[in-house]
Amino acid sequence: MNKYGSFTGGVLKALFKKPATYGYPYNKKEYPERTRGSIVIDIDNCIFCGLCEKKCPSAAIKVDRNKGTWSIDRMGCVQCENCVVGCPKKVLSTDVNYTAPSTTKTVDTFTKSGAEVTEEKGAAMPACDLDTCVYCGLCAKNCPQGAITVDRATKSWKLDETLCVSCGLCTEKCPKKCLEMGEDKTKNDTPLAPYGVDDLPKADLSACVYCGICASACPQGAIELDRDTKKWVVNQDKCIHCGICYYKCPKKCIAMVDAETALAVVEEKAADNSVSLPKADLDKCVYCTLCAKNCPQGALTVDRANKVWKLDADACVSCGLCVDKCPKKCIDMSASSAAEATEPEFKSGYDVEAMPDANLDACVFCGICSKACPQDAITVDRENKTWVVDEEKCIHCAICAYKCPKKCIDMK
Amino acid sequence: MSKRSIVPFGPQHPVLPEPIHLDLVLEDEKVVEAIPSIGFIHRGLEKLVEKRNFHDYMYVIERIMDVEIPDRAKYLRTIWCEMSRLHSHLLWLGLLADAFGFESLFMHCWRMRETILDMFEASTGGRVIFSVNKIGGVLKDMDNSMLRTFVDMFDKMEEEVRQLTNVFLKDYTVANRLKGVGILTKEDAVLYGAVGPMMRAAGIESDTRKLGYAAYGDIDFDIITGKDCDSFSRCEVRINEIFQSFNIIRQAVAKIPEGPVSVDVKGNPNGEAFVRLEQPRGEAIFYFRGNGTQFLNRARVRTPTFANIPSLVKILEGCDFADVPILVLTIDPCVSCTER
Numbered sequence: 005m006n007k008y009g010s011f012t013g014g015v016l017k018a019l020f021k022k023p024a025t026y027g028y029p030y031n032k033k034e035y036p037e038r039t040r041g042s043i044v045i046d047i048d049n050c051i052f053c054g055l056c057e058k059k060c061p062s063a064a065i066k067v068d069r070n071k072g073t074w075s076i077d078r079m080g081c082v083q084c085e086n087c088v089v090g091c092p093k094k095v096l097s098t099d100v101n102y103t104a105p106s107t108t109k110t111v112d113t114f115t116k117s118g119a120e121v122t123e124e125k126g127a128a129m130p131a132c133d134l135d136t137c138v139y140c141g142l143c144a145k146n147c148p149q150g151a152i153t154v155d156r157a158t159k160s161w162k163l164d165e166t167l168c169v170s171c172g173l174c175t176e177k178c179p180k181k182c183l184e185m186g187e188d189k190t191k192n193d194t195p196l197a198p199y200g201v202d203d204l205p206k207a208d209l210s211a212c213v214y215c216g217i218c219a220s221a222c223p224q225g226a227i228e229l230d231r232d233t234k235k236w237v238v239n240q241d242k243c244i245h246c247g248i249c250y251y252k253c254p255k256k257c258i259a260m261v262d263a264e265t266a267l268a269v270v271e272e273k274a275a276d277n278s279v280s281l282p283k284a285d286l287d288k289c290v291y292c293t294l295c296a297k298n299c300p301q302g303a304l305t306v307d308r309a310n311k312v313w314k315l316d317a318d319a320c321v322s323c324g325l326c327v328d329k330c331p332k333k334c335i336d337m338s339a340s341s342a343a344e345a346t347e348p349e350f351k352s353g354y355d356v357e358a359m360p361d362a363n364l365d366a367c368v369f370c371g372i373c374s375k376a377c378p379q380d381a382i383t384v385d386r387e388n389k390t391w392v393v394d395e396e397k398c399i400h401c402a403i404c405a406y407k408c409p410k411k412c413i414d415m416k
Numbered sequence: 417m418s419k420r421s422i423v424p425f426g427p428q429h430p431v432l433p434e435p436i437h438l439d440l441v442l443e444d445e446k447v448v449e450a451i452p453s454i455g456f457i458h459r460g461l462e463k464l465v466e467k468r469n470f471h472d473y474m475y476v477i478e479r480i481m482d483v484e485i486p487d488r489a490k491y492l493r494t495i496w497c498e499m500s501r502l503h504s505h506l507l508w509l510g511l512l513a514d515a516f517g518f519e520s521l522f523m524h525c526w527r528m529r530e531t532i533l534d535m536f537e538a539s540t541g542g543r544v545i546f547s548v549n550k551i552g553g554v555l556k557d558m559d560n561s562m563l564r565t566f567v568d569m570f571d572k573m574e575e576e577v578r579q580l581t582n583v584f585l586k587d588y589t590v591a592n593r594l595k596g597v598g599i600l601t602k603e604d605a606v607l608y609g610a611v612g613p614m615m616r617a618a619g620i621e622s623d624t625r626k627l628g629y630a631a632y633g634d635i636d637f638d639i640i641t642g643k644d645c646d647s648f649s650r651c652e653v654r655i656n657e658i659f660q661s662f663n664i665i666r667q668a669v670a671k672i673p674e675g676p677v678s679v680d681v682k683g684n685p686n687g688e689a690f691v692r693l694e695q696p697r698g699e700a701i702f703y704f705r706g707n708g709t710q711f712l713n714r715a716r717v718r719t720p721t722f723a724n725i726p727s728l729v730k731i732l733e734g735c736d737f738a739d740v741p742i743l744v745l746t747i748d749p750c751v752s753c754t755e756r
Binding site: 008010011013014015018024035036038039040082083084085086089098149150 | 520524542545547583586587
């Protein structure tokens with residue numbers, strides 16, 4: 005190739021080739037299947053939640069819930085597919101064909117057929133019937149906006165109204181059907197925290213067992229606690245008044261009080277807290293190990309094989325969590341002697357090799373047994389009405405029998 | 417000293433697809449000073465991130481959230497990155513040819529770029545806006561037969577690009593307009609913080625891809641540098657990078673592992689991350705800070721064009737008035753990117 009006429013070869017070749025362009029729009033182009041040509045909507049299934057409008061980077065989509073319309077500015081749409089990916093009802097999709105070229109800006113409006121959308125829905129937001137709610141968290145998990153917060157431990161259900169788009173998915177997913185799309189936004193059943201925003205936690209040291217659960221739960225590390233010297237102090241600079249310690253205390257000895265009361269030094273010597281130790285009623289105990297698993301101190305040892313329930317009295321902080329967690333309610337804290345509880349003989353009339361057996365005539369296939377099983381040994385299929393126990397997994401704990409609301413499970 | 421006059425250049429100018437304004441202080445036909453101004457299309461990204469979802473800038477968010485994406489997704493991203501570089505450089509070569517009046521060369525560059533856009537359409541669904549990345553990976557996979565077809569197409573295209581680049585590198589008309597024009601010395605490149613091909617044409621060996629993000633760590637490539645520091649050198653660097661991109665894509669296709677293309681990511685970013693990426697125009701810097709909600713607290717994007725504007729002002733000093741359009745073009749300006 006010399007420095008003159010370096011392009012001649014290319015020009016000559018191009019002379020005898022077919023045109024590189026084609027006669028659009030007279031000749032239609034074949035688009036590959038992935039082409040995002042235009043956005044289409046299945047308007048009849050649209051719930052007008054408005055998430056697509058929020059996700060649209062070029063603000064091309066407008067959703068009007070009251071009129072039941074969904075409109076898109078075809079010139080503004082950049083076919084990024086954010087709306088399609090974000091649609092909770094999957095009514096949006098992309099078509100390979102582009103919209104026809106036009107000389108004016110076109111806004112395509114789709115209206116849902118049927119009268120029910122024309123009724124004034126307002127900004128309906130879900131309200132929770134707290135009497136029925138089991139705080140399962142399914143509504144929060146399915147909320148496309150993350151607007152719902154469910155805290156099982158503190159039994160709270162909260163809705164962030166600034167985030168809620170009234171899509172109604174939570175009401176669909178609620179297994180207890182305790183959510184309703186109410187119109188009254190002010191009807192907020194969320195229980196307010198039983199303390200002020202500046203309140204500091206204060207422990208009633210006469211009841212405190214220094215288990216340390218509050219200190220480990222504190223997100224700020226504001227609680228200093230020493231078991232040996234019986235010290236419990238809140239660092240008021242670190243405390244953010246969240247009240248988590250208040251909720252987590254197994255002895256309910258923490259109160260949220262105003263700063264003055266909290267910091268007032270009261271010479272209140274801790275009472276002798278070491279008397280009350282848990283004791284299992286071994287006639288009832290099925291050695292499910294839930295008490296040991298939940299012990300914050302690791303003071304409990306449960307050996308299923310040898311049917312031993314053992315308490316390390318030195319490690320026990322008498323927090324009572326084992327009592328709360330026991331599915332058979334066979335642990336008692338009222339007895340004061342620790343010695344009796346250690347290394348007991350197994351005296352239960354209960355056959356520890358017994359397998360659960362459901363009376364399928366009474367069974368409603370609710371699945372509560374399956375969920376309660378610590379070993380996931382039970383499979384319940386509601387549709388096919390089957391109830392199966394995996395014999396290998398079963399640890400014969402009988403929690404299923406205990407939990408069954410129809411009392412149709414028997415240990416045989 | 418002859419009389420000074422000020423000539424406004426832009427924001428509307430045939431060579432500029434986007435608005436940047438330069439006040440050119442002339443002495444006769446020589447530019448003695450150029451005063452740039454931008455801000456015609458500022459959108460306020462810093463504010464927008466506070467009220468819009470963070471569905472962009474996947475890599476930075478993944479860094480904040482400590483998400484490790486699957487290897488196949490990394491390779492796919494690498495391939496798409498290099499395809500972007502190919503189309504960007506071919507576009508630039510076309511614009512350059514157009515700027516010095518070589519219309520047919522411009523047409524041929526863009527004809528080839530069109531093939532790459534078609535590949536993008538077949539693989540991602542979009543020609544310019546790919547939206548194929550998601551936090552945790554990519555949305556669409558390219559199966560092996562598609563990758564093989566692409567490699568075949570690139571092999572063919574490489575031949576054609578070679579013929580075109582012969583014209584750029586050997587034709588005397590091109591050399592007359594580019595050689596010795598707009599010299600940015602190595603020292604000046606460092607001083608004014610030039611990035612990308614602009615910096616590499618000044619002989620500085622630096623390429624952010626060498627940091628090994630995406631799959632670049634597994635791929636063998638050299639940093640391409642020029643030596644003459646002039647416009648011709650910048651053109652040469654970009655042409656060589658086109659062939660390098662072909663090479664990288666071939667390596668990536670040969671090495672791409674099987675497996676999933678995305679992982680599920682839960683939660684919102686909480687924390688901050690600072691990321692450097694090599695875009696076709698040079699090094700881009702991203703800084704984001706999340707606060708655990710679905711909106712970000714802070715965002716800063718420094719695009720390569722922004723970093724190259726000081727160098728542009730430098731090379732404009734002392735140039736001929738007629739060379740200004742070409743010099744503005746050699747930094748490969750993307751004003752819309754700059755004005756976030």
